[in-house]
Amino acid sequence: MNAITDLPYTVTRQRDVVDALRKLLPERCVLFNDEDIRPYECDGLAAYRQMPMVVALPDTEAQLVQILQLCRDMQLPIVPRGAGTGLSGGAMPIADGLVLSTAKLNRIIKVDPVARTAVVQPGVRNLAISDAAAPHNLYYAPDPSSQIACTIGGNVAENSGGVHCLKYGLTVHNVMRVRVVTIDGDIIELGGAALDAPGLDLLAVFIGSEGMLGIVTEVTVRLIPKPQRACVIMASFDDVVKGGNAVADVIGAGIIPAGLEMMDRTSSRMVEPFVKAGYDIDAAAILLCESDGTPEEVSEEIAHMTAILTASGATKISVSGSDEERLRFWSGRKNAFPAAGRISPDYYCMDGTIPRKRLADVLLRIEAMESKYGLRCANVFHAGDGNLHPLILFDANKPGEFHQAEAFGAEILELCVEVGGTITGEHGVGIEKINSMCVQYSPQEREAFFAVKRAFDTAFLLNPDKAIPSLHRCAEYGKMHVQRGQLKFPDLPRF
Template sequence: MNAPAQPRFTLERQRQIVAALDKLLPAGCVLFNEEDTRPYECDGLSAYRQLPMVVALPQNEAQVIDILKTCRDLQVPIVPRGAGTGLSGGAMPIADGVVVSTAKFNKIIKLDPYARTAIVQPGVRNLAISEASAPHGLYYAPDPSSQIACTIGGNVAENSGGVHCLKYGLTVHNVLRVRMITIDGDVVELGGGALDAPGLDLLAVFIGSEGMLGIVTEVTVKLVPKPQLARVIMASFDDVVKGGDAVANVIAAGIIPAGLEMMDKTSSRMVEPFVKAGYDTDAAAILLCESDGMPEEVEEEIARMTEVLKASGATAIAVSQNEAERLKFWSGRKNAFPAAGRISPDYYCMDGTIPRKHLAQVLVRITEMESKYGLRCANVFHAGDGNLHPLILFDANQPGEFERAEAFGADILELCVEVGGTITGEHGVGIEKINSMCVQFSPAEREAFFSVKRAFDTAFLLNPDKAIPSLHRCAEYGKMHVKRGQLKFAELERF
């Protein structure tokens, strides 16, 4: 699937940009031949692809500043890029733009075990921070499934989470300071080394802004002590409604597990032959509930969660007896996305968030949608915080299947909004969900988003046409969605 049509560049324009960037960067750091730019044509959402005009690979902050000033003066759009593991098309290039990759910013500048902080460049891998901190008994808590490859700069852009974000929070809760460069080449530091910083809290605005406000050059993250013990419960349920209700019951009991994840039968069956984690492949749903901390508190919490799960209708319960078994239980959840390739040529990973009390209701509705669209869906959830990751299975070689998968996904996101949730959790909006933003936010709210962007990027050159839909786009999207004889967003027709 190609990207939506975009304005193309002329060879003369490309030569002008390459010549300007060649003056700023070392040899080999400006890419423009197709065979060199092809690896940058998409992020993890590979259904949408677009070759960039130019790719720039700066090696230091001064070069980033020069690139931004030059692109501003030449009115060239810029797409910042980390490792390209994002799943919403946020790093997809613009045809007449420059991709600025932070891959060469891969140094851990300072690790302070006493302050429990690390200052890192944006190209440092998420897992590398924990690996460097391990000798001090510390680690970096946010753990996306792609943590072996994703970078901290990309995590900041998307406000990434992970299976332990229920207890330890998202990226925004674990970053103290960001050093970034604006489109005008100004160096701005948001946040600070302390728990609070003077002035407006622009750090929280910047984290999750998907590369639309500036380019990160340095991040200060919080480190947390590695728990003395961690154990995980694997509970099986013969009904997805019981499994969904069990999640709400655990939280209602006043328990905040380190992780609380849910997988349906389709998910466990596709991953179990790969990881051999001991999943009950006949169960309609499996919950993974982890407790960590001091041995005494872990044992108490495991006992309390076991009691709640049994009362909620669990048909089988297993508790990890050692660290190797705990990691094996988690391995299935961590490998659920790639394991989809075992049962389907392609999959479309959605990302929405709902109130926990509606988990069961939403699971039932998604099952009904499978019949509506004639496609299977494997459900993998950060159940504890209501973050859904339905994997819609399809075959891109079959005409019309990807379009049905897109419509299926949009329907799921509308369902999330309907039950009081939101269209995203940790994957961002990018290009994938830009139409769905029209479902959730009013014209006035979207204009407020644009006002924030203007404050940082008046020329709208940083990752333009991503994340925030225009009034015109929403009007067109509304015209496409007629239900029960009525147009959605009919109020937009008067504009």
Template sequence: MNAPNEKAIPLERQREVVAALRRKLPEHCILFNEEDTRPYECDGLSAYRQLPMVVVLPQTEAEVIEILKTCRELNAPIVPRGAGTGLSGGAMPIADGVVLSTARFNRILKMDPYSRTAVVQPGVRNLAISDAAAKHGLYYAPDPSSQIACTIGGNVAENSGGVHCLKYGLTVHNVMRVRMVTIDGDVVELGGEALDAPGLDLLAVFIGSEGMLGVVTEVTVKLVPKPQLARVIMASFDDVVKGGDAVAEVIAAGIIPAGLEMMDKTSSRMVEPFVKAGYDTNAEAILLCESDGIPEEVEEEISRMSEVLKSSGATAIAVSQNEAERLRFWSGRKNAFPAAGRISPDYYCMDGTIPRKQLAHVLISITEMEKKHGLRCANVFHAGDGNLHPLILFDANTPGEFERAEAFGADILELCVEVGGTITGEHGVGIEKIGSMCVQFAPHELDAFRAVKRAFDTAFLLNPDKAIPTLNRCAENGKMRVTGGQMKFANLPRF
């Protein structure tokens, strides 16, 4: 059964593209029958789906080059895809386009414990890097909740983070070099193995570009020493305002925890029966605050954080006594998304970022939005850097509920912008937040984004219609006012 609004595959065009690709690739690298391509119809945002026209699974960089050159000649759009765990629809196919999967680029090419780096292909799983580095006492710091499945290429595309990004940074802070292929088939290396690279910092532009600038074939990542000790505080609060304020107080005290996460009552009640982490299900908010390093500094930091949390109104504090207990405390946060399926047929995960001082205000506002939209919302988030992940609970089988969930999510993102934040932290824009881009950015700013895209991809063939909205789309969404057919900055180049 086709998904709602799914476009039909243009069969004549499909035959033309497949025939051209067969001249360049082995037969087993090309998929075009529906039973083979249907698994690629969406990423983790399964509400939006589109059957691909063609899927290609190259095994070498030379094959990637040939695919891109062929698609450029045929003017065929290309959607790069990693593991498909993204949550913004960034890897959703295009009806008349080609999905380029990097799943077969799954080798760790070099592990250097002396320089503390690893050179990996884009299809290597995030957690696999840490597993391979463990024998050297090292690991790869960014740890999104999907790290067991997500790939480093997708992490580069979305600038992924995780529960430890407050102290160790996002993907952009942990990648030194990217080797990629442009739409014209040219191989370009961005960054390098030194502390800095000559010229413009295009590596930072490329990381988080959502597959719109090039296809990754190789990544050099930083590795960090595995801490001698890590302990986590689980603090309960009888009020979300106190919990939100406690987050700001911890940072204001000059403490940068290895992880600082928050869950509301709905979330803790959702996950506790699932993982039995030991959460207080009567608490309005739970904070998880982790410290890592040498034992002496961990003990000092745990003591300091405990004092701040007590003075902020924590009703209960528990500190992990061993590694098993630490992992148990974290298990609830790590399993929040799958646990949502226990209490709701469907959920819609949002991703916005706000200043830490606005946490309490935003959480209270989301509670009011629940009444407005008639839907429940479970809040789990990277509290230390203000990256929210509200889980809007709904039933797709009930007419109109998904549309209400979408409207709820758009309201949350608009609130994030209103309080000085942004519409995404680590999930990217994709197709999910493309309307909200019109809230966040002015027309001349969107033109600047398109100019960067044009510099890498003049034909706009790499992941088109994602992340950067056209001005027409903004006007149609009602997020931009057009008067008399005119708008400000009308002399600037248009997409």
């Protein structure tokens, strides 16, 4: 074992943990050398990094149970990890703790075409579920942009969505049951095979809990029939205000599209050379509106949305003529994040949700912030449910630019709260937004969150210091935001 210095644990502590884990797992499943644990230092939010003390990769549920019991006995903090595609730092390690990867629990246990369900382990990729269900003309609806890589366990932890979540819902609406191991090594099941389960709705509490309440070992998801036809409208607008208002107009007409996404000019121009989706790069904003269902339903809905978008000020409208063209239209939206690398060395992806009617106002406010912080921002978002994903573009090699990007992002989240929204839609809180939780929730509300945490994890070993801020943290954050000589959070104690 290599000697390690200047770390918040001793070599003896690390050796004791590794030796204990090797009694439970094959040697290949316990990692502790620098070159082996380096890939686990961060998730998709690469700006925040921390090397763990040790990484464990169990092959079975029984091994996972034993690991949790060991961590409880040794008072060893645990950070659960799926594919590491998360964007809020929820899987960032704790320096003196264990990263528990569920990557090896990757079996599709059962696909039931009659019940329209699939039972899978947490390491199964999101898209792999739909691939397995495809022979039965079924699929799994939630489709994050990272669906080719992200796993269902991570989707459960973050309550992930995707471009089709407007019509078909988030993870919480498409998961029927989870099998969970608690910090005490007990196995519990939340939810069930029926449409509803008796007792408290703990399934909804667990989904989106970011690994703070237990570790998932099995998930039962709902499958839905593939629509007979799907078609996408691509509408261009010469003004982002018109584009934002058009979203409200479509929903206000009683239409729930299968997908309703918006991209501004910066986003379109960075994506189009990358995927050649056919985007109008001169448009101030582009809307993608999808309809699916029977051929008759789709034809009627496409005609109705086309009329609404035209009346709302669309300058150009294109309708996909084939499934290949439809997928090409979507490819630009799906590849917006990686395409940012074409125009900027780094980007900081935010995630907040606002009322649809405030879309235009918020986009104009973000545009003003670009001048304030001296940074560009590409806006890509799930317009139908008001879930914003501003991509703040910066260069980490320039001193101070990342801190400027952080401040820019924090102000966007505060704006979301100001207009009646929330600081997250599908990326979770993790460590990225923990200060912003102080803006949205009162001390009493945060204490209720901690009460749920204590009910599942009294020792606070599961992903501690994530998602729920302490009173002290919020007091300090409040003191950093003084306006007109007054503390922004006067109800918080001053130290």
